[in-house]
Amino acid sequence: MVFRFICARSTVMCYLSLAYRPMRYSHAFIPTLRDDPADAEVISHKLLLRAGYIRRVTSGVYDFLPLGLRVLRRIESVVREEMNAAGGEELLMPMVQPSELWKASGRWEKYGPELLRFNDRHQHESCLGPTHEEVICDLVARELRSYKQLPMNLYQIQAKFRDEIRPRFGLMRGREFIMKDAYSFHADDADLQREYQNMFAAYQRIFTRLGLKFRAVEADTGSIGGSDSHEFHVLADSGEDLIAHCAVCEYAANVEKAESIRSVPDGEAAELAGVDTPNASSIEEVTAFLSVDAALLIKTLMYQVSGGEFDGKVVAVCVRGDDQVQEIKLLHALNADALEMAADTEIEAVGGVAGFVGPVGINCPVLCDESLRDAIGMIAGANAVHSHLRAVDMGRDVAAVFADLRQTRAGDNCPKCGGAMALSRGIEVGQVFALGRRYTQPLEVCFQAQNGKRETATMGCYGIGVSRLMAAIVEQCHDDAGIAWPLEMAPFHVVLISMGQGEVVVQASQDLYASLQASGLGVLWDERKERPGVKFKDAELIGIPLQVVVGERGLKEGVIEAGVRGGERSSVLLDDAVAEITALAESLRGAVI
RNA sequence: CGGGACGUAGCGCAGCCUGGUAGCGCACCAGUCUGGGGGACUGGUGGUCGCCGGUUCGAAUCCGGCCGUCCCGACCA
Numbered sequence: 165m166v167f168r169f170i171c172a173r174s175t176v177m178c179y180l181s182l183a184y185r186p187m188r189y190s191h192a193f194i195p196t197l198r199d200d201p202a203d204a205e206v207i208s209h210k211l212l213l214r215a216g217y218i219r220r221v222t223s224g225v226y227d228f229l230p231l232g233l234r235v236l237r238r239i240e241s242v243v244r245e246e247m248n249a250a251g252g253e254e255l256l257m258p259m260v261q262p263s264e265l266w267k268a269s270g271r272w273e274k275y276g277p278e279l280l281r282f283n284d285r286h287q288h289e290s291c292l293g294p295t296h297e298e299v300i301c302d303l304v305a306r307e308l309r310s311y312k313q314l315p316m317n318l319y320q321i322q323a324k325f326r327d328e329i330r331p332r333f334g335l336m337r338g339r340e341f342i343m344k345d346a347y348s349f350h351a352d353d354a355d356l357q358r359e360y361q362n363m364f365a366a367y368q369r370i371f372t373r374l375g376l377k378f379r380a381v382e383a384d385t386g387s388i389g390g391s392d393s394h395e396f397h398v399l400a401d402s403g404e405d406l407i408a409h410c411a412v413c414e415y416a417a418n419v420e421k422a423e424s425i426r427s428v429p430d431g432e433a434a435e436l437a438g439v440d441t442p443n444a445s446s447i448e449e450v451t452a453f454l455s456v457d458a459a460l461l462i463k464t465l466m467y468q469v470s471g472g473e474f475d476g477k478v479v480a481v482c483v484r485g486d487d488q489v490q491e492i493k494l495l496h497a498l499n500a501d502a503l504e505m506a507a508d509t510e511i512e513a514v515g516g517v518a519g520f521v522g523p524v525g526i527n528c529p530v531l532c533d534e535s536l537r538d539a540i541g542m543i544a545g546a547n548a549v550h551s552h553l554r555a556v557d558m559g560r561d562v563a564a565v566f567a568d569l570r571q572t573r574a575g576d577n578c579p580k581c582g583g584a585m586a587l588s589r590g591i592e593v594g595q596v597f598a599l600g601r602r603y604t605q606p607l608e609v610c611f612q613a614q615n616g617k618r619e620t621a622t623m624g625c626y627g628i629g630v631s632r633l634m635a636a637i638v639e640q641c642h643d644d645a646g647i648a649w650p651l652e653m654a655p656f657h658v659v660l661i662s663m664g665q666g667e668v669v670v671q672a673s674q675d676l677y678a679s680l681q682a683s684g685l686g687v688l689w690d691e692r693k694e695r696p697g698v699k700f701k702d703a704e705l706i707g708i709p710l711q712v713v714v715g716e717r718g719l720k721e722g723v724i725e726a727g728v729r730g731g732e733r734s735s736v737l738l739d740d741a742v743a744e745i746t747a748l749a750e751s752l753r754g755a756v757i
Numbered sequence: 758c759g760g761g762a763c764g765u766a767g768c769g770c771a772g773c774c775u776g777g778u779a780g781c782g783c784a785c786c787a788g789u790c791u792g793g794g795g796g797a798c799u800g801g802u803g804g805u806c807g808c809c810g811g812u813u814c815g816a817a818u819c820c821g822g823c824c825g826u827c828c829c830g831a832c833c834a
Contacts, residue, residue, distance in 0.1 A: 198783060198795070199769045203827050214768095223826080278833065295834085329758080329832055337833090386834065395834085404833095491832095504831090592834065627834070663793060697794035704794095715793065725793095 183237040184686030186677065187656070192688070193230050196702055206402045208638035209334030211647050215706040217634075224331025224339030231706060232634070234655035236342065239633050240321050242373050242652065243344050250366035252317045252346055257299045259323060263289035265298035269606050274501065280327045292325035297599070297625060300347045301607035308611045308621065311351045315359060319346035321630060335635040336591065337404065342631040348624040349609065353600070356622045360392065360598050363626045367396055367594050374633065375650035376640060379590065381407045382417035384492050385597060392598040397590025398636040407590045408572040412583025420492040423568055424576035424585050429459050429484065431541020434555035436524070439543075442550045445519030447485045450552060454543065461485030462536065462544035462556065464521045466511045466528075467494070471501030474529060478506045478514050482523050482532040482544075483570045489533075490571035497531060497567040520545040523562045524553055532564040591636045594628040647707030648729060651752040656688040658745060659708040661699045663715030672738065673714045676724065679742050680712075685749060704729060709752055712745060728752060 194216040204210040212218045217232035228236055244254065263281070266272035271279075280292045293299065300318060308314075321344045328339050335341070346363065350356040364380070371378045376398050383395040395418055397407055408424065409416035417423070444453040451458045465481045479498065483489050491503055508518040514528040522545030523530045536542070542556040558564065576585045601620050603609070609621045641648045651657060658680060662673040670691070677689045688708060690699045703711060713725040713733060726745050727733030736744045 195767085197768055202763090202769070205828075220826095276832090324834095326834075330830095332827085341834095343834090383834095502832090595834065629834075632834095661793095695792065695794085695796065697796080700794045702795085713793080717793080 183234050183241065183655075184657070186681045186687045186689070189688060189690040190692050194702075194706065195229070196705055204334065206333045206336065206635075206639070207642055208336065208402075208635040211638055211642055211705075211707075212334060212635065215647055217706075218335065220334075224328055224337070226335065226338060226340075228631075231655045235634055235649070235653055236630065238653045238655075239374065239630050239637075240342075240344075243321065243370055243628055243630065246366050246370045246373070247319050247344070247346060250317075250362055252319045254320060255318050256320050256322060257293070257296050257303075259293050259325065260290050261293045261296075261299055263291060265302050265607070266291060269298050269301075269603055271298070278326045278328065280325055294324055294326040295625075295627075296320070296345055297347065297603045297623075298607065301603045301609050301623075304347075304349055304621070305604075305607055305609045308349070308609060311611050311613050311619075314611065314621065315348060315350045315355055317346055317348040317359065317363075319344060319626075333402070333404075333635070335631050336402075338631065341629060344628040344630055346626040348626070349604070349621045350623070351611070351613065351619070351621065353622050356598055356600070356624050360596060360624055363596050363624065364394065367596065367626070367628070370628065371396060371398075371593070374637060374653065376593075376637065378593070379407065379409065379416055379588075381409070381590075382415075382421055383595060384418060384420040384496075391600055394596050395590075395592050396594035398593050398633075398640060399588055400591050400636065400639040401589050402639055403589035403591040405590045405592050407588050408576075408585050409588065410578035410581060410583045411586055413578060413581040415578050415580045417572075419490065419571050419587070422572040422585070423579040424572040425579055425582070426535055426573075426576050428535070429457075429539050429542065431460050431539060431555070433540045433557065436556065436561055437554045438546055438548075439552050439554050440550060441520075441552045444550075444552075445545075450543065451485065454552075456543060458485035460541065460543055462523060462539075462542050463487065463489075464523055464526075464545055465489055466506035466514075466516060466521060468504045468506045468510060469498055469500045470503070472499035474498055474500065478510050478528050480514075480516070480521065480523055480526050480528055480530045481569060482530065482536060482564070484533070484535055484539075487533065487535065487570040487573070489569055493567070493569050493571075494531070497565075497569060516547050517545070517549055520547060520549060520551060522547055522553060522556075523564060524556060530562060530564040531569060532558065532562070532566050533569040534566050535570060536564075537566050591632065591639065592629070593633050593636050594626075596626045597624060599623045599625055642707075643730060645701070645730070646705035649707045649709060651709050651749060654707065654709050655686070656708050657685045657749055658687050658710035658712055659703040660687055660689045660712045660714065661696070661703065662689070662691050663696055663713060663717075665693060666716055668719055669714055669716055672719055672724070676712065676714060676738075676741055680745060683742050683746050685710075685745065710745060710748055712741070 196216045197214040200210045201213050216229055219227045263272055324343045325340050331337055331339050348359045378396055378398050380394050380396050383393045385393045406419040408419050408422035441453055444450045447458050462482050463485050467479055469477055481489055511518050516526055536558050540557045544553050544556045546553045574587045578585055600622055604621045604623050610618050613619045638647050660677055662669050680687045709729050711727055718724055722738050723735040724741055725733040726736050
């Protein structure tokens with residue numbers, strides 16, 4: 165790869181024509197901003213706006229300016245190379261999709277308002293694709309005949325649209341975004357598992373090449389469905405996801421899914437008894453009033469359920485006082501589509517009192533977290549105003565269904581090895597799913613097997629958030645001066661800064677510009693009539709990894725200066741410049757910041 | 758959808774409380790000086806004060822409605 169980069173310019177330069185096309189700064193559209201835009205919160209959003217990579221068009225929808233497009237192309241090319249190397253074949257599917265396919269999979273009803281629906285002039289129902297399982301299944305179903313055509317892995321890099329409730333953080337959570345999505349089809353589940361591992365490994369190569377600190381974690385499958393799933397998270401404090409990982413073993417999972425163990429509370433057995441708790445309803449108030457540990461309380465939350473066997477009903481959900489309900493887990497336990505906190509009147513209808521609800525004697529289904537299974541001597545709401553119950557014995561007093569419902573906390577024990585769990589924030593940049601026959605069945609992706617029987621293919625899907633990656637890289641690669649792109653992601657490898665407008669400087673710059681290009685480097689020549697400070701500030705803001713300075717002072721000695729962004733520049737003989745700069749580029753290759 | 762903040766020049770902001778010529782910094786244009794880390798001076802350009810309505814002799818300012826943006830929550834890959 166290194167070799168190709170430096171030497172094979174005829175092919176590489178052609179292939180990367182946009183990504184590394186050289187540019188004179190005065191001809192380039194790079195609108196940089198001196199101040200942080202007021203409506204940007206996270207660092208990647210601020211810097212991508214300030215450095216002239218993106219501009220907002222409308223809520224959650226952005227223009228990619230020339231610099232932004234260059235970086236997007238760089239990310240795409242890494243993804244594309246690794247996908248191709250892993251056996252994927254690229255295709256392109258439409259953004260507009262007919263409702264029929266979504267009705268066939270059942271997601272027209274299930275997907276909710278995130279799916280942007282509209283009618284065309286013939287009143288035909290359509291939607292903008294948030295993902296492409298339906299379309300690819302429809303395509304493959306039409307063409308697949310024999311097991312001999314399997315396996316196949318088809319992918320695309322394309323815009324998606326999801327009508328997010330709350331787009332935010334710039335590219336991090338837009339409504340329109342660029343995604344690489346791959347879909348694999350297999351004759352049997354064993355082969356799907358093989359491909360799942362293959363994609364998992366490809367993803368690790370991709371994120372490694374992008375120079376990211378990342379972690380693969382077990383994940384919930386969300387609205388995509390299927391059995392196994394892993395997410396790839398870039399570790400960053402600004403991340404929207406919480407991931408739990410064991411400090412000792414390899415276990416790591418999104419908190420939506422992460423299991424963990426905690427000790428049984430050490431309550432003492434006693435007769436069930438009421439206790440007055442005037443105006444004390446929150447966990448904090450009750451623990452303070454009764455001087456007990458929150459771990460000895462039962463927190464009871466009332467939910468209104470949509471979908472599944474409890475559709476339209478209210479259920480009581482209990483966790484310990486110092487735990488939080490993990491609603492994704494609850495959703496699965498109930499096999500429900502959606503949850504909402506019950507209104508006070510709904511709580512009263514099942515014999516509860518808002519603020520003092522408890523599982524004892526409540527007239528609705530009760531789900532309790534596993535950590536309460538053998539708990540005794542607990543304190544719970546009494547379903548009466550200003551009143552709680554002492555010495556609740558779960559086995560004796562409560563008729564409950566137990567399930568894993570609590571969110572893993574830092575310090576809990578690992579379910580695999582018992583080690584301590586820790587929590588980190590992550591930006592989800594990729595996810596792999598073993599879907600099984602969730603889509604191939606309804607959309608009839610069938611083939612004739614070796615034994616002559618007609619069988620349904622099994623399927624996997626694999627996504628990477630390409631535009632989100634651009635933000636994630638900036639989150640990890642920046643400093644006070646601006647963006648610090650890894651060499652392979654940078655819109656240009658090197659910025660050539662000319663000091664002054666003198667003829668000698670211009671001529672030397674021009675020559676160097678040409679010879680750097682010829683060596684295969686992407687060069688931005690800053691020949692603007694600006695003061696040096698402005699040029700340096702802009703170069704560092706937009707994040708070009710290498711700097712070359714050509715000035716009259718140095719040229720008199722036959723030298724220019726070269727260095728990496730954020731470091732010291734050193735004098736280099738003009739004759740050695742290209743070799744030195746190429747060597748500098750080489751030293752940055754693959755370096756993780 | 759609930760809670761909060763905000764909307765004045767390309768960007769960042771003041772003015773609003775207490776109604777009376779629309780301002781500041783940066784950017785932009787012209788010129789002079791300068792010339793190795795967002796330089797100085799002089800003179801300029803640029804605004805339906807988010808929109809609609811109301812109160813008033815007079816509204817950026819007060820009142821009502823709407824739209825948009827950001828933050829927190831709920832939701833989501």
